[in-house]
Structure formats: C-alpha cells, structure tokens
Amino acid sequence: MSEITNLSASQLISLYRDHQLSPVEVTKAALERIDTYNNLVNAFAIVDENTAIAEAQASEVRWLNGNPLSFVDGIPFTAKDLLLTKGLPTRRGSKAINANQPWEEDAPAIARLREQGAVLLGKTTTSEFGWKGVTDSPLTGITRNPWNTELTPGGSSGGAAVAAALGLGTIHLGTDGGGSSRTPAALTGVFGFKPTFGRVAGYPSAHTGTLFHIGVLTRTVNDAAVTLNAIAHPDVRDWYALPDIQQDYTLDLDQGVAGLRIAYSPNFGYADVDPEVAALVKVAVDVFAKLGAVVEEVDPGFTNPRSIFQTLWQAGAAKLLRGFSAEQQAVIEEGLRNIAQEGDRITLAEYISAQDAREALGRHLQQFHQNYDLLITPTLSVAAFPVGQNRPPSYIDNPQRDWSPFTYLFNLTQQPAASVPCGFTSNGLPVGIQIVAAKYRDLLVLQAAKAYETVSPFVMPLDLFKASKKLS
Template sequence: MSKIADLSVSELLSLYRDRQLSPTQATKAALARINTYNSLVNAFAIVDEKTALAEARASEIRWLNGNPHGLLDGIPFTVKDLLLTRGLPTLRGSKAIAPNQAWEEDAPAVARLREQGAILLGKTTTSEFGWKAVTDSPLTGITRNPWNTNLTPGGSSGGAAVAAALGMGTLHLSTDGGGSSRTPAALTGVFGFKPTFGRVAGYPSAHTGTLFHVGVLVRTVTDAAVMMNVIARPDIRDWYALPDNKQDYTFELSKGVAGLRIAYSPNFGYADVDSEVAALVKAAVDVFAKLGAVVEEVEPGFTNPRSIFQTLWQAGAAKLLRGFNPDQQALIEQGLRDIAKEGDRITLSEYLSAQDAREALGRHMQRFHENYDLLITPTLPVVAFPIGQNRPIENQDWTPFTYPFNLTQQPAASVPCGFTKNGLPVGMQIVAAKYRDLLVLQAAKAYESVSPFIMPLERNKNISKYFQAENNQLELYHQSDTKVPI
C-alpha cells in the first residue's frame, strides 16, 4: 500500500471521510518527508511546522464533526517563494528583501487554497526573482534533483518540483514566466501545468508583466485538475484576471483523445534535441495515435521568437532593479544585474516592436489551432545537467519549447514520458489554444492512464536508503497517535 505522503487528494479526502486517516497524520507524513529529505535536495526556503500542525488539528476536528471546510480541507500544500503568503516572508530568493516586514497578504491562489481548508507547509525555493531556469539563489543556495543530487532540477520553480517528486506535500503552487513550471517538471519527472494567462489570478504584478503565469506542480493530472477547481478564480486585485467560467476541471477528465487532431513537432524546425529525448517523446506521441487521435508530424511554422522574449525579459529585469537602492542592488546576483543593464539599453521603439511581434505570434498560433486541437513537443531538448551551471552548454538556448507559449499565453503542460538509459526523466509538452485548459488536462490524463508517472522514491536507489530515517521521523510524530494501516 502507498505511504501516506504519496496519496492523492481524492485518496486523502476519502480516508478523512471514512475516519481511517486524519489531516494531522497526513500533515505529519508530509513534514516527515521534508525533515528526512530536504537536507539532500534543499527544496524549501522556509517550513512552518508549528502553524501547519495547528491547522491540521483544527481540520481534524472539523472532519470528526462531519463539517469539513471547503474542497481541500486538510490537504497539505506549498507555495513558491515568489508568491505572497500571510504570516510568512516572501523573500524571492534574494538578500535584497528585508524579512522583518509585516507579511499580511496572501497572493490570490494562496488565498483560494486556504479558503478551501488546505494546509500551508512552507515556501519552496526559487532562483532570485525567478530570473533563470535553474534553482539556486544567493539566499537559499542550490536546490538539487532527487534523481541525481549532483544535477539541477531546473527552475525557477525547482523547489516546488522537487517537493512534488518526493511527496513533501500534496499540492504545489509554482510560477511560469518562460517555462518555470514546465522546465523543472520535465527534469524531475512530475506533472507541471501552466494555465492560460489570467485563468489563475496573480498579484502583485510581476516585473515580467503578462509573461508571468501562476502554475501547478503535482504528482498526478487529477490532482492538478482538483487544484485548478480551487485556484482558477478571478481576484479583484488582478486587473488581467479572466472572468470566472465556472469550469469543473475534473469534468470528463478521462474523456480521452479519440478523434482529436494532434500536431507533433519534434524540434520546431530549428531546435537541437538530444537523441534519447527525441526518441522518448516520439514513443509517447505514438501512444496518442493508439488511443485514437489523428497525429501529424508538422512544425508550427514560426521562426525562433527568442529575441522577442529576450527584449521583454530584459526590460522587465531593468524595471525590477529600479525598485532597489544601490546597496540593495549590490546584494543581487550579478547575472540578473547584467540582464537588467541590457534592459536599460532597450529603446521604447524596440520594446513596442517586440510587443507587435508577440501579437503576431499569438495570432499565428490561433490560426494554427483552427486546424489542430493540440500541439505536442519535447518539453526540453535536454535532460538534467550539473548544478552550478545556468545551462547545459554556454550560450545554449536550452528552453526553446517553453517560452513561446508564455508569449502567446496558451495553456501548456509537461508530462513525464520516460527515462534515459542513465535513469533521468524526460518530459513531453502538450499545448492547446488559449482558454482550452481542460483539453490539455484531458490529453495528459489520457497518456497518464496508460503510462503512469513514476516518482523517485519508487525506483531511486540513492534516495531509498533514507526510508528508515523517514520512518523514524514519522514514528516521533506519531508516538501519541492511533496507528492507521494505509
């Protein structure tokens, strides 16, 4: 049977309902995972054990009284340390932000989860202000990949991805400004979802503006759908938030893909993809054909939009740093300061031209999806690479498949689709037209149903040797608890 920390949302809620498990036990199981494995992987910026246990006990009383509060009462969750959390500092991986402030506000997605009874465990690590696609920062140091701790988990939501992979909480809020949910999902073998821009409200506005999406990192597609039912709501603080469409993301989640028109692009016509990655993604695409989809190998037909993205990204970095005084700026990572300097050189005309090019790309993809329901690509052209590097090879564009869909604001997911000969996970990206978030989840669920995702604790020998330490930690938590067989 599964360990408590590995159970899904629906499994936990069912056990709570039947009084076979309590939210206190589930929270303690998640905390035991954190206490056992976090020293290996450094996925958390802060853990609030005392408050989490207090909230879990309150949830337990509600369940015992037959009065659970909301859709996620007693479900442990984490928040990437770019999103505001009431009662906990949001330092964004930076020494430039003073922790001794009044932290009195939740970001919209955090507020929605708490309103439904979910229990906040802590804040997960990020690169400084989310500026790069690996997860290390001057404040929290290096976050490591659970499949091989000498390798990066990607970023900037690397802490959330690692927490998901190791069962350090059930649900994990991430962000995605150029791939920051999907990149670490691919490198750690979990499910990462970037909804349509505005579907999940964001506040305060990010320095990258409308590139910035609030996302989800979890272990199963169904958990992502349940999470979307809670967080995909407007908030008056977000001027860009979409109206509430009353969508139930679990509705017909298992509908399948029969009859869907799927475009498969191996490399966009210009990306250099590792041969093992290409083969695994191609095999995964073949699964959709076997499930009844009409699959055609075709490129989406746009030129590399990297220059568009860089212009907007650099301008955003310049805007960010202008908000800090010289002493604070000196504490910020040199790489981010260099990008900001490039941003300061961008003229208004160049910025507006990049916006025009972005709009043209968005229109192009809307026309593309008149002929194809879905586009499938590799999530990344590479697998995890050594820590201490910002990219596999100097100056390599190693995220060519992710940032185009921040520009176009489309929903996109990274789905685990196998392992290389060296045991490293590979991700497949599924993209749909704007507002067709459910279709992405349905396609991901169809694939997951025939190729279930595998997490590190199930087959990773380097991690499994810590099982007894986890059991010992859990025993300390449960000394006064009634033992419940799971």
C-alpha cells in the same frame, strides 16, 4: 509515512470522509518526510511546522463534524517563494529582500487554497526573482534533483518540483514566466501545468508583466485538476484575471483523446534536441495515435521568437532592479544585474515592436489551432545537467544554442501548456513532453495528459531516492 505521502488528493479526501485518516496524520507525515529529505535536496526556503499543524487540527475538526470546506480541506500544499504568504516572509530567493517587515497578504492562489481549508507546509525554493531556468540563489543555495543530487532539477520552480517528486506535500504552487513550472517538471518527472494567462489570478504584478503565470506541480493529473478547481478564480487585485467560468476540471477528465487532431513538432523547425530526448518524445507521441488521436508531424510555421521574449524579459529585469537601492543591487546575482543592464538599453520603439511581434505570434497560433486541437513538443532539449551552472555543459560556449526553446513561446502567447513525464534516458533521468492547446482550453490539456498518464503512469523516486551523505 511513505504510504501516506504517496496518496493523491482524491485518495486523501476519501479517507478523510471515511474517518480512516486525519489531516493531522497526513500533515505530520509530510513534515516528517520534509525533515528526512530536505537537507539532501534543499527544496524548502521555509517550513512552518506550527502553523501547518494548527491548520490541520482545524481541518480535522471539520471533517469529524461532517462539514469540510471543500475538496482540498486538509490537503498539504506548498507555495513557491515568489508568492506572497501571510505571516511568512517572501524573500524571492534574494538577500535584497528584508525578511523583517509585515507580511500581511496572501497571493490570490494561496488565499483561495487557505479559504478552502488546505494546509500550507511552507515556501519552496526559487532562483533569485525567478530569473533563470535552474534553482539556486544567493539566499537559499543549490536545490538538487532527487534522481541524482549532483544534477539540477531545473527552475525556477525547482523546489516545488522536487517537493512534488518526493511527496513533500500533495499540491505545489509554482510560477511560470518562461517555463519555470514546466522546466523542473520535465527534469524531475512530475506533472507541471501552466494555465491560460489570467485563469489563475496573480498579485502583485510580476516584473515580467503578462509573461507571468501561476503554475501547479503535482504527482498526478487529477491532483492538478483538483487544485485548479480551487484556485482558478478571479481576484479583485488582478486587473488581468479572467471571468469565473465555474469549470469543474475533474469532470470529464477521463474523456480521452480519440478523434482529436494533434500536431507533433519535434523541433519547431529550428531547435536542437538531444537524440535520446527526441526518441523518447516520439515514442510518447505514438501513444496518442494508439489512443485514437489523429497525429500529424507538423512545422507550426513561425520563426524563433527568442528575440521577442528576450526584449520583454530584459526590460522587466531593468524595471525590477530600478526599485532597489545601490546597496540592495550589490547583493543581487551578477547574471540578473547583467540582464537588467541589457534591458536599460532597450528603446521604447524596440519594446513596442516586440509587443507587436508577440501579438502576431499569438494570432498565428490561434489560426494554427483552428486546424489542430493540440500541439505536442518536447518540453526541453536535454535531460538534467550538473548543479552549479545555468546551462548544460555542451551549451555553455554557444550563447545562441538554446536548451529550453519550447516553453517560453507559450508564455508569449498565453496558452495553456503542461509538461508530462514520458520516460527516462539511459542514465535514468526523466524526460517530458509538452502538451499545448489554444487559449482557454485548459481542460483539453488536462484530458490529454490524463489519457497519457492512464496508459503510462508516472514514476516517482519515492522509493528510489538514495543519498550517501547529507549535503553541507
């Protein structure tokens, strides 16, 4: 079982083509692994075994007849429970959402994967409406980090990251409204990618508006590129979707980074980074120099954009909760209700001013990338911290101290950004570097991540994961 679930999408497709392995065998292996580990880590909100087997059987027939639909036909995938799925409830981690209603639509990314024969295993856990950077919710409880189940995997796509780390499927769709794919990728040691806004169509519109991206979490860079090939297409339901450029993201993936101009910013000039994390990131940056890139430590030259993000985020939360009755709001987490109350106090002038500041920040980064192909930063300031709290212990008493200062900036600017595993702390916890490029240069981010992965392969806890008892 573990040998099958370790295989990448490309390896699976090769074995399907040669009739050495079938989508049914792969799907059953993934489901068996979910059954073994999910009660320990709580990565899934729903597992749809019967539908997954039926979809795998249909894929197996296509492969036997020599007419697969695509290069993801028969590949098991999961979807975060913020994304609509036909036939399955999308409760968004909230008791305020009634499961007993028609579920008749797939979100665009899920629709594209299903149209091309990929096999949906189920829905992964999220924080309630994706509001915080850890993954626990009133509906599904606590999701745990496979490297240490007393610690958080981050969030809000924590279920997807844990599923990726443990081989509970091959491809994992998440969302990213401020780092929600990259944060758990960093804390669980997997690859997390946020494409340029609009490159992957989204529907329905999120309450956070144009901060919201569809993310991909995988165990290899190539698997993310394969996924992007399948889902990076417009959808008529998404007014913001970019034109279809028919890009093959696996083509030239091994191009390397020689000659690229890379800016390295250890802290943006204002962030507080744990020394051990900072040291691991610096070692990773040196790898890019050894690979032939021209690396320069640079202050990107902007002030902390946290207030911009908070204004837009709080206003979005206020918009979200206005759509619920008093009874529904009563079962929503207090923290989210408090953010919505802050949003209700934001004036129209303040909101428009935040949008203006966002535009200026985006313009600044576009100018910055005239001189640098890539920007590398830590993904986060810290490694994983205990479950049951929204912030690391040393950050709880200081609301101005930010443990995640590097990710939300690139939701504001809508640039492609990835978290790449770059090593482990002395306590054996994963750390990530963030690779960023200018808007629309998604392939360049993937190429840089692949170059690093080639010389420093990602390590997964598939054979390291141990738990002394099942969690209640």
